[in-house]
Amino acid sequence: MKIFIETYGCQMNSYDSTAIIGILENAGHSIVKLPKDADAVLINTCSVRDHAEHKILSRIGSLRIKQRRANRPKQIIGICGCMAERLGKKLHEVSHRPDLIAGVDQYDQLPQLLENAVSGNVKVNVATGHMDDVHYVAPVEAYPVNNSHLVTIHKGCDYKCTYCIVPSTRGPQREKSPLMILDEIKNIVDQGGREVTLLGQNVTAYSAPGMNFAKLVQQVSKIKNLDRIRFLTSHPCDIDDELIDTIAELDSVCPWLHIPAQSGSDRVLKRMKRYYKVADYMRIIEQARKKIPDVTFSGDFIVGFPGETDEDFRQTVQLMRDVRYDQAFCFKYSERPGTPACKMTDDVPIEIKKERLAELLDVQEEVWQNITKDAVGEIWSVVVEGEARHSENSVKARSANNRKVIVDGTESQPGDLISVQITGSNGSSFLGKIVSAATMKGTADVNI
Numbered sequence: 313m314k315i316f317i318e319t320y321g322c323q324m325n326s327y328d329s330t331a332i333i334g335i336l337e338n339a340g341h342s343i344v345k346l347p348k349d350a351d352a353v354l355i356n357t358c359s360v361r362d363h364a365e366h367k368i369l370s371r372i373g374s375l376r377i378k379q380r381r382a383n384r385p386k387q388i389i390g391i392c393g394c395m396a397e398r399l400g401k402k403l404h405e406v407s408h409r410p411d412l413i414a415g416v417d418q419y420d421q422l423p424q425l426l427e428n429a430v431s432g433n434v435k436v437n438v439a440t441g442h443m444d445d446v447h448y449v450a451p452v453e454a455y456p457v458n459n460s461h462l463v464t465i466h467k468g469c470d471y472k473c474t475y476c477i478v479p480s481t482r483g484p485q486r487e488k489s490p491l492m493i494l495d496e497i498k499n500i501v502d503q504g505g506r507e508v509t510l511l512g513q514n515v516t517a518y519s520a521p522g523m524n525f526a527k528l529v530q531q532v533s534k535i536k537n538l539d540r541i542r543f544l545t546s547h548p549c550d551i552d553d554e555l556i557d558t559i560a561e562l563d564s565v566c567p568w569l570h571i572p573a574q575s576g577s578d579r580v581l582k583r584m585k586r587y588y589k590v591a592d593y594m595r596i597i598e599q600a601r602k603k604i605p606d607v608t609f610s611g612d613f614i615v616g617f618p619g620e621t622d623e624d625f626r627q628t629v630q631l632m633r634d635v636r637y638d639q640a641f642c643f644k645y646s647e648r649p650g651t652p653a654c655k656m657t658d659d660v661p662i663e664i665k666k667e668r669l670a671e672l673l674d675v676q677e678e679v680w681q682n683i684t685k686d687a688v689g690e691i692w693s694v695v696v697e698g699e700a701r702h703s704e705n706s707v708k709a710r711s712a713n714n715r716k717v718i719v720d721g722t723e724s725q726p727g728d729l730i731s732v733q734i735t736g737s738n739g740s741s742f743l744g745k746i747v748s749a750a751t752m753k754g755t756a757d758v759n760i
């Protein structure tokens with residue numbers, strides 16, 4: 313069959329979609345680039361907020377309408393990922409009923425599920441449930457052509473932050489073995505990859521016999537010809553001195569930390585069951601700033617969590633200013649069925665949630681403008697990732713500390729390491745002009 317895969321949500325889903333490509337190609341299917349050319353459309357879904365799920369339900373509806381208009385009644389629609397896991401056979405009851413449902417640990421079943429969908433012989437064409445021993449390995453050759461290869465190092469999460477659906481959709485934390493991870497990365501490097509991003513709901517909690525996350529990173533850094541190692545997501549409770557020292561000491565480990573804070577109020581953090589206080593969070597930021605040259609931070613925030621007062625929110629704004637994130641992903645609290653926060657009264661009206669979100673985004677924009685102003689004139693080492701969209705003769709590139717730069721007037725190729733002088737910014741990217749070839753870690757070569 314010809315299969316089209318559409319991916320929503322986090323990088324874990326992007327990785328899984330690549331693994332799905334491998335599973336389907338092994339079973340003799342092929343991947344196509346447009347839904348109109350496909351015998352089956354698979355949608356890899358996200359459940360983290362209500363809005364994400366609504367988007368997918370309406371996407372199924374619009375695909376069904378297109379099928380009808382184009383007279384493709386036999387085209388199969390399959391739902392994979394977190395929403396499939398969360399809703400399982402209940403998805404059969406939605407108005408534009410999908411033909412198959414595959415939860416996050418069930419992609420090996422996809423060839424069979426597709427066969428069932430074609431024959432129509434199976435009434436409840438669903439596979440869900442968590443498995444300990446299934447760890448996907450995305451085939452390198454199926455990976456989208458760019459510089460960073462995602463490598464999932466574990467699945468699930470053992471934290472139970474009260475707002476979060478992930479522990480139920482993705483299950484408990486289960487590790488890919490260090491051997492399997494190292495083999496996977498060696499294979500990527502053998503096929504020309506130079507950069508990996510270690511992925512997990514909480515990579516910093518990685519734990520295998522004799523191995524924590526810092527030690528895993530140290531092992532990965534020994535792989536020859538692997539130039540850059542990134543990772544996400546981190547939990548503040550699991551970032552220790554050993555990890556900070558590892559990032560500081562090893563050239564190939566990129567100086568960028570994505571550390572969701574969620575709130576700047578101890579009271580709210582306690583209700584979220586995040587197990588740290590704002591002072592603990594700031595200590596990590598300060599330690600990292602002290603020890604890791606050119607380190608940058610990104611983070612996540614939730615506004616309007618049940619019980620969040622205006623004073624709590626002021627503290628979140630303050631934290632955002634204090635940290636000076638390069639990037640902050642901010643969300644309105646969304647009640648997720650079955651989570652502990654569901655039992656709390658959601659007493660922050662939607663209008664207030666919207667106002668707080670808008671204010672937080674404004675503050676982040678101000679922080680970002682200041683960061684970009686300070687950067688003008690600096691010379692950074694960046695790796696070219698591809699052509700820039702919308703402008704000819706320019707490329708998009710990335711610094712070790714995860715800053716995107718659009719570089720004008722160059723024919724540099726993906727993978728090239730170049731020096732650029734920062735001239736300004738545009739949206740979430742810096743703008744730069746080429747200076748010469750460069751060497752990496754951090755950003756600033758010279759400050760002129």
Ligand code: 5AD
Binds near residue numbers: 572612614644
């Ligand atoms: N409502 C709003 N945002 C949420 N996130 C997780 N669960 C929810 C929810 N119920 C956010 C957190 C997390 C990011 C991936 O999504 O900030 O870090």
Ligand code: SF4
Binds near residue numbers: 470
């Ligand atoms: Fe969800 Fe918390 Fe686990 Fe992150 S650490 S996936 S927010 S439960």
